[in-house]
Amino acid sequence: DAVARTGAVAAIVRDAVLTQPVWDMHTHLYPPTFGTPSQSAGQPSDPNGLLLWGVDELLTYHYLVAETFRVVPNAELSYATFWSMSKQDQADHIWRQLFLERSPVSEACRGVLTTLAALGLDPGERDLGRYRRWFAEQEPSKHIDRVMELSGVSRITMTNAVFDDNERLRWLENPQVAADSRFAGVLRFDPLVRDWPAAAAMLSRWGYPATESLDEPSVQNARRFLNDWIDRVSAIYCAVSLPPTFRYESPEDGTYSSRVLSEVVLPVLAERGLPFAMMIGSQLQVNPSLRDAGDMVGMSDVNSVTRLANDFPDNRFFCTMLARENQHALAVAARKFGNLMVFGCWWFLNNPSLVDEITRMRVELLGLSFIPQHSDARVLEQLVYKWSHSRQIIADVLIDKYADIERTGWRVSEKEIRRDVRLLFEGNFSRFVEAPAP
């Protein structure tokens, strides 16, 4: 009967969503060859290493640092004191304040528990020492395999910030640094679009002479710079993070960013057949004392995105925005442009109530033609909770939507459900980057 049918469909959807491998399109994770600051079995610690993992990194995630400074504010434990503490002492402080002195109900706290549990550790023990000992015994590369297995992530997309000295030098020193098939590269170059004069100075230093005026030789050198680095990181797309104030009116609107986009970035990407990802709405460092935790959200201009999609039909654009109040218009914008792919519930939006409303709205407006989530993981094991929590919500939404159409007499087969879920978790992305799913 109808109830049994609904239950059967729901069970298939849940299974499909929970088991479907996902190509995680945006993380801040790296292979062990980029070094890791954590203590581990089998790899010496590199204090500036880029791969973060382990329980102390999970606990000192900047989301939790921010929450801790609410309950023990600067007036009680100063920013300076906190930052001078060892990572383990910081983690102890956060654990005590956010998990023991009050219940860990925020999404970021809950994420730590979900992660520990999935790794076979028991959050009910509340035994930080034991968790630490377990992590110290892991060998990074095998641990990555295990985390990918547990989170159902088939490939991890990096964010390769070419203007970051620490990262850039690692690429230059070791051309094989990223020779790890579990990871895919993304060239990220915020200063190029956000601050051309500063970027031009750096390009010049790096052998790509460029002037503030962005004259023709500068354009050519900047393009060569992009091409070289796209090759070096084998980038599957390029990306920038843009502030809420970002505006694009036209190539001739008189801003550096519009000129850089129209003369340098978009022509190169069109030629290379690579999408351009824009993450818009993060306002940097409203509280510098919080460091990585000090950025804020702001409303962005969706019209700038539709104008880019319209003016550059030979480019493909990924776009996510940070403000809740941009989500409806951004989803509508995607209805207007086939070369615009909305993705993810970013950062302050990656909370159950918001993921639910955004995903529901997107399915209603866009069907299956979007990318529901990325993890944005900065610490390896966050893959586990970010995907576990999101999968539950995505499954709930799909169950409702299949139930709605089944009520009309339409019948959806298991094969169709798995096909649909594959589109959301892998197919839409791999098709947009024109690369086969892993």
Next chain:
Amino acid sequence: DAVARTGAVAAIVRDAVLTQPVWDMHTHLYPPTFGTPSQSAGQPSDPNGLLLWGVDELLTYHYLVAETFRVVPNAELSYATFWSMSKQDQADHIWRQLFLERSPVSEACRGVLTTLAALGLDPGERDLGRYRRWFAEQEPSKHIDRVMELSGVSRITMTNAVFDDNERLRWLENPQVAADSRFAGVLRFDPLVRDWPAAAAMLSRWGYPATESLDEPSVQNARRFLNDWIDRVSAIYCAVSLPPTFRYESPEDGTYSSRVLSEVVLPVLAERGLPFAMMIGSQLQVNPSLRDAGDMVGMSDVNSVTRLANDFPDNRFFCTMLARENQHALAVAARKFGNLMVFGCWWFLNNPSLVDEITRMRVELLGLSFIPQHSDARVLEQLVYKWSHSRQIIADVLIDKYADIERTGWRVSEKEIRRDVRLLFEGNFSRFVEAPAP
């Protein structure tokens, strides 16, 4: 006991909401006398006819065209090619892409299935040919009766665009063109408010001499134009669609739109006792290649609406806005002005998750003093799904609200529930237009 009581009330509410005839206050539907491009039994096809109906129209609805260009983008099947295809070929393409290649979970896709099922066709068959044969056998006027019966629509309000040549000439050629009691007329004149200079030129051509300067004779002639056309279409209200950038500061704010409103439109409507409807927030043609599907949403200025309601207390205003982010303030604005009636969940808002949040918010802020929905149907049979889907959500909201007040000991009778539902579906509207419910 309490549970049984809650269940009994819920059953009454559901029955009341599902069976209550609705006066649909905004559609783009017409009587068969305006011609129909579809093949049918008993009426010759008119390629420029205004009444759209049938499965090919349902499938080529611009909502679905937009969604199709996301999955088969311009790069794969160009806009030009698509628009050159026959309606049936377009429909085949859309059916294949949105219903067969992936599941039809978007709200617009689901709507097609709901409609087919209600008409007695089986969506489970997935047999487009069969659906087509059934529609070809229908006689338009009888089909309208049937669709109205199935959707519970007691009267269909048209949108009579006087600046549209195709439509205007039909009115001029045949004064009886709308002599169909199932339909009510609404005079729509966007150019008058949005682009006075262009409108003035047309008015002059049509025998109502008007100048760009909007001098006194222009005012008088424009008023006469409105009066003549209000009479011709027996308009029960007048309407415009306005862009997100619409602003009204005062009659003397220096804009054409404020002058046209304060000197022409609002005085005529006050004299005639007719409401003025403003649909605000649609940004035209951000992607012209998509034609009807190329419009976008934008945030509008609710303060302009409250100023109009305040400055023109002798006028009555209907208002709906397209941006989700305007809905809360618009509902609050309605709390401030008894001559402001909010209505409907428009276009990109007509999706279950948004209809639910908007309806809930409105009941909480406004009680029963608003108009929860209009269909905006462009294709006759869309009446079926737009009302079916909305009725379910409205019933859910009302059930919760009655349950809340019954928990205090308040007892709501069946008669009261039916009275309340009638207000929402018919009474508030008929009272605002000062016309008896059909």
Next chain:
Amino acid sequence: DAVARTGAVAAIVRDAVLTQPVWDMHTHLYPPTFGTPSQSAGQPSDPNGLLLWGVDELLTYHYLVAETFRVVPNAELSYATFWSMSKQDQADHIWRQLFLERSPVSEACRGVLTTLAALGLDPGERDLGRYRRWFAEQEPSKHIDRVMELSGVSRITMTNAVFDDNERLRWLENPQVAADSRFAGVLRFDPLVRDWPAAAAMLSRWGYPATESLDEPSVQNARRFLNDWIDRVSAIYCAVSLPPTFRYESPEDGTYSSRVLSEVVLPVLAERGLPFAMMIGSQLQVNPSLRDAGDMVGMSDVNSVTRLANDFPDNRFFCTMLARENQHALAVAARKFGNLMVFGCWWFLNNPSLVDEITRMRVELLGLSFIPQHSDARVLEQLVYKWSHSRQIIADVLIDKYADIERTGWRVSEKEIRRDVRLLFEGNFSRFVEAPAP
């Protein structure tokens, strides 16, 4: 098993939330010593008295006046006529229109029913005369005890508007006017920040000479004024309501409000160790004919708040905003500043669907480090419904959140749940004002 465990936790949460005494941080209530216009046993009526209570005040609450003018608009019963009616006649009119002619499903209507029921009156009787007789028999001070008991309010925070003549004179005439331990004082001085020139003139008249130029003597006198009044009302914090247009760029941004804040208000409050509360987003009197019901909502600037929190690290800020569209960014802002405490769901946001979404979002982003609600009660007995309705929703949210973390194996004890709930209802506030919970 898991289901039983979830049920047991839910039962504890519900009990904890329903029984936890709350320190209501913002109301417009007063002790009987401020006079009451209502008829009662044991206290003569004072037509300008500040303590509102009783069924006629509940029914003529400005929320309900606004709703009534929607269903019987000015054109049918003019504003002038309504305002000239006696309070009892107004209440009769509202009762008839909003409770009898249509069902009382709005949140404000429902609130009256919840309140009557909690007081032992039966809403099912619909007998206004009987309700009136019951209220007339109450003695104000004992009635306050009873209402506090029923609503679980342990202390009522007043709003002591020093620029309101009626209130100011009562303080000056009777230094003991507020000697009632059930009430705590808050100094409210909107004109000081919103309209310095007007405020300066009044300060000068009151013995604190101040000039429009805000010269050094003016600063000193304004500070003295604040200090004197903080002492007089034993203020536990100071507060202003600000319009949506409020902006703070820097102390030198050239606005009076930024100068008054940085030179007068914030230095005094830092010295006194008192928080500063900003309620932002109310646009005054868009419809003056509605009097208290004539204010509107508008989007505010969250960045102004983060700049204040950043520029004045020695101050503590309470903040609530009126626009739904500010809630996400405001919660994120609180993540950035430990000296910024978000509180409450204000006015047009105090509706179940919005309280639910805001509370959920805050818990996800902030854990337990915020103040979920204040009553804003203007009529004594509103404490009952405002807290009853909010407690139900807060409990629902917490139940979900505890269930989420328990699913990982984390175990939350009854003691921990009660500790967490105490933080939300009392602890976070009392710690922020550095005053012990009652």
